[in-house]
Amino acid sequence: MSSNSAILHLRAETKPLEKRAALTPTTTKQLIDAGFKIYVEESSQSTFKSEEYEKVGATIVPEGSWKSAPKERIIIGLKELPENETFPLIHEHIQFAHCYKNQGGWQDVLRRFPEGHGTLYDIEFLENDQGRRVAAFGYYAGFAGAAIGVIDWAFKQTHPDSEDLPGVTAYPSEAKLVADVKKDLALALAQNGGKYPTALVIGALGRCGSGAVDLFEKVGIPEENVLKWDLKETAPGGPFKEIIENDIFVNCIYLSQPIPPFVNYETLNVPDRKLRTIVDVSADITNVHNPVPVYTIATVFNDPTVPVETSAGPKLSVCSIDQFPSFLPREASEFFSRNLVPSLLELPQRDSAPVWVRAKQLFEKQVARLN
Ligand SMILES: NC(=O)c1ccc[n+]([C@@H]2O[C@H](COP(=O)([O-])OP(=O)(O)OC[C@H]3O[C@@H](n4cnc5c(N)ncnc54)[C@H](O)[C@@H]3O)[C@@H](O)[C@H]2O)c1
Incomplete structure (x- = not known):
């Protein structure tokens, strides 16, 4: 892997009826063309088929395999992780977690990240320099x-x-x-x-x-x-x-x-x-x-x-x-993912790229509220 790339692992959504995906075959190709390595989980509910991702160069892996994936993979998904799972999270995660606004059970959702020394980059709070969300549905x-x-x-x-x-x-x-x-x-x-x-x-x-x-x-x-x-x-x-x-x-x-x-x-x-x-x-x-x-x-x-x-x-x-x-899961995913790509392309520099630095600072601020 060159220093200008990152490894992303698209996890299968588990929320019932959720057919959308954070990465689409189109945006997966863009990232692969830029030097990223992309793993995509098989998904029984996604509107996109595994073959569509495979065709653009992604590696298809079993549903739920992110849990045992190497630590350097950044796990990307859309919706919350299942509430009945409580194991510590060791990876960096990009997703909507709905735990920064005192939502019911927010502490249980958030606590898993510091417990495993993982990081949450909550997509709802990924903002550009003008304070505008980079990607939304x-x-x-x-x-x-x-x-x-x-x-x-x-x-x-x-x-x-x-x-x-x-x-x-x-x-x-x-x-x-x-x-x-x-x-x-x-x-x-x-x-x-x-x-x-x-x-x-x-x-x-x-x-x-x-x-x-x-x-x-x-x-x-x-x-x-x-x-x-x-x-x-x-x-x-x-x-x-x-x-x-x-x-x-x-x-x-x-x-x-x-x-x-x-x-x-x-x-x-x-x-x-x-x-x-x-x-x-x-x-x-x-x-x-x-x-x-x-x-x-x-x-x-x-x-x-x-x-x-x-x-x-x-x-x-x-x-x-x-x-x-x-x-409209297909178009909604394409629209959203297209807007997310410019920020994803900055992941290799996430220690200095403002969008990721701000998201990490916010995560740390929220984690501090747990104590
Ligand atoms: N139901 C769903 O599935 C769903 C999905 C996505 C977003 N949303 C919700 O939709 C809402 C809007 O989201 P968005 O992304 O379009 O936000 P946005 O910030 O892009 O747009 C909101 C617009 O409302 C205007 N506005 C605010 N207060 C107003 C007022 N009092 N009178 C007239 N206009 C006013 C703003 O000027 C702005 O143009 C949010 O509450 C969001 O959570 C719902």
């Missing part, structure tokens, strides 16, 4: 959320209010999803006299918001039907009548400070409400300042919507899935 969260929003709205045009949108399953490609949403839209337009839905996206300038706006455009909803709001438009403070005046509302804000609600039961309970579908991508359900306080559960792909209890107006549903990007 937001774009495809908004894209998928808006798609399910249109699907639900279209379903309501063609089905009685007694029926809820049936379960949805992940798509092999963005093109197939867009084609299917267009089909649903065409059926709905045939029922309602050809009127495209209107939508309001709040947080439209962010990652999730821009994905939502792009979905609406790709399925053919006229641009003038999509209202794009961000901080400027919500500055006066909610609730906002514009929400109930549109068919679909997509909330994509990053909630970082107390704000008045965007909607509440009072504004929803009016007979002339147009709004039929809320997609809450932000889904700050447990936050006391949740700007969409009209439902209480995170929905799931198997049962994507929950009805809002209203006393006036047409049926209204919320879709609040907390893993929207898994709806």
Whole structure:
């Protein structure tokens, strides 16, 4: 190995239904071309096949083999390690660990790293010099959320209010999803006299918001039907009548400070409400300042919507899935991994490359909280 390379070991995801991957065949090739050695675990749930990685030069190893891999391999994955495992971690790990914000059980998750003299580089906190995350899944969260929003709205045009949108399953490609949403839209337009839905996206300038706006455009909803709001438009403070005046509302804000609600039961309970579908991508359900306080559960792909209890107006549903990007695992992984690659290419210099130095300092600061 030259001093300009590193050895990465892509571990198989174990979280149920997680089909995404931190490295894709495309980004694996980029890293191999740059001199990296890449091991990829066989995975029963990944959207990518072992052969795709093998074809670009990765070495395929058994699922779970990272546990006994040589210490110099950097273990890369996406989601948390299984909670029932507690052995000390000896490697450097790149992943989302969800243990820096006092999440339930954070100490048990974090403690394993210092116990084994391992290191956690948490992807959620890998930031560039401007303080912006280097890689995130937001774009495809908004894209998928808006798609399910249109699907639900279209379903309501063609089905009685007694029926809820049936379960949805992940798509092999963005093109197939867009084609299917267009089909649903065409059926709905045939029922309602050809009127495209209107939508309001709040947080439209962010990652999730821009994905939502792009979905609406790709399925053919006229641009003038999509209202794009961000901080400027919500500055006066909610609730906002514009929400109930549109068919679909997509909330994509990053909630970082107390704000008045965007909607509440009072504004929803009016007979002339147009709004039929809320997609809450932000889904700050447990936050006391949740700007969409009209439902209480995170929905799931198997049962994507929950009805809002209203006393006036047409049926209204919320879709609040907390893993929207898994709806398009291939594109979401490619998008995410592509953004991660420039930082991964700096791994050989991780003792001096700012993105890795900051991540390690943060890890050490968090570990210090354990004591
Ligand atoms: N449900 C899911 O599967 C899923 C997946 C990824 C991200 N998310 C969540 O989506 C949210 C947004 O993530 P992101 O990556 O797009 O963030 P981001 O920082 O890229 O974008 C957030 C946008 O919201 C805007 N904003 C913040 N407060 C606002 C307000 N009061 N009014 C109007 N606009 C406001 C910001 O200006 C910014 O443009 C986060 O809470 C994130 O955790 C959910």
